[in-house]
Amino acid sequence: MAGDAAARAIESAEQGWRVLRRWAGLHAGFFTTRQVLRTGCAARVRAGLGDGSVTRAGVGLLRLAGWPEGPLDEYAMWAAWFDGAAAVSHQSAAELHGLGRLCPRFLHLSVRAGRPPVAPRLVVLRRSLVAADVESAGPFLVTTPVRTVLDLAEADIAQAALDEVVADAVAIHRCAGEEIREAGTRLPPRAATRVYRALAVA
Numbered sequence: 001m002a003g004d005a006a007a008r009a010i011e012s013a014e015q016g017w018r019v020l021r022r023w024a025g026l027h028a029g030f031f032t033t034r035q036v037l038r039t040g041c042a043a044r045v046r047a048g049l050g051d052g053s054v055t056r057a058g059v060g061l062l063r064l065a066g067w068p069e070g071p072l073d074e075y076a077m078w079a080a081w082f083d084g085a086a087a088v089s090h091q092s093a094a095e096l097h098g099l100g101r102l103c104p105r106f107l108h109l110s111v112r113a114g115r116p117p118v119a120p121r122l123v124v125l126r127r128s129l130v131a132a133d134v135e136s137a138g139p140f141l142v143t144t145p146v147r148t149v150l151d152l153a154e155a156d157i158a159q160a161a162l163d164e165v166v167a168d169a170v171a172i173h174r175c176a177g178e179e180i181r182e183a184g185t186r187l188p189p190r191a192a193t194r195v196y197r198a199l200a201v202a
Helices: 002-026 033-039 042-051 073-081 090-097 145-154 159-171 177-184 189-201
Strands: 030-032 054-058 061-064 086-088 107-111 122-126 134-136 141-143
Touching: 002 030, 002 033, 002 042, 002 061, 002 073, 030 033, 030 073, 033 042, 033 061, 042 054, 042 061, 061 073, 073 086, 073 107, 086 090, 090 107, 090 141, 090 145, 141 145, 145 159, 145 177, 145 189, 159 177, 159 189, 177 189
Parallel strands: 086 141, 107 122
Antiparallel strands: 030 061, 054 061, 086 107, 134 141
16 A cells, blocks of 8 residues: 555656646746646755756746757746746837837836746736737747837837837838737827827838
């Protein structure tokens, strides 16, 4: 009986490790201590930290070793923190889409729920986005070019910067001017006016 219980415990731990590796695989190898507790494989992760197959990426964040480092790792890491339920948005999304020259100093994330981490470079915006407002960028989500334009129209960026973002979106065919115009009708009047002004000079 004791042998059966031990075998079940080992199988449960192995299953948890497989689940955790699958989650990490969605976000470039990153995972959280919360996910470790959920999968019940803390002992396996501790062993991984000891043998180098798991590395610490930050407070409450770990990463499977062997994943190549890339320029978008920070986005993937915070996507893992929010269990994939976050989207890169606003100035950060514009940079990813190649729209304008905003050079954001902060990483902007739109999230519906979840405890935000203490990270000086991270700006977390609480809101719900529908599926049509986001697209996959591999290990994380990003707002679509149209949604990004609308978000920036409602934000406090200068009109000249918004003009450049819209002009780039149309010029590199990230979205059509008419698509932006139609979406702009759902904005508050001031933001809608900013969009129409940007379209007029695009």
